Amino acid sequence: MSGRGRRITDEEINELISKLQSMLPESRRRNAGRVSASKLLKETCSYIKSLHREVDGLSDRLAGLMDTMDSNSPQAEIVRGLLRS
């Protein structure tokens, strides 16, 4: 746990900011140098929101696919194969 009351150095914040930057897809593509902290926060927020939307969309699709999956269908075989591996 990080200590309370300890002053965080700029170096530590910079390290965490680069770590966060490396997680975002755009910065990986552009291979950008340092971006400003506010731009990074903005990109992180919009990326997290888009990931949440994708989870929602994929959950809807999976819910729809469950209708077509029954115990003997080839899709269920694939899922069983994934479980076995």
Add this chain to the structure above:
Amino acid sequence: MYRRSFKDTRSSLGSPNPNFSKPMVALRFLRALSLVRRSGLGACSPSYRARGIRRAAYACMAASAGPRRAWSRALLRKIRRRPGRGLRRPRAVIWRHRPVGGGDRLEVALRRLVPGGGCMEYCRLLEEAADYVKCLAMQVRLMQTIVDSASHV
């Protein structure tokens, strides 16, 4: 003592959680999906089923990340809280500690998006956000793989 705590943080940024490997997450999520199907949810409307699947996705993601992460603990607490109990809690109690230093609009927005991000230090928030983003992206890729393999047969 404080120096050591940051070194632990630094090593935790790089070292992978042994429970969080892609096959383990996949296995956990597929089992959750089969539970959803076998439970009464399988007969419900697709939108209700989708909610159950989404809930399972976040629960599996958080369970695989383990209790080391503040976001996974907060997410599991939120999911396991039964509907109705949360509504009784007054909003003022939710943020037990104010974020240090007030924070600008973007920082507040990030705190709202990362589970458990309301009352942690800025440094910790960045670290948790990076890990949350990584795990979320992996969960999305996993779900996409399942959808692709289930619909292209």
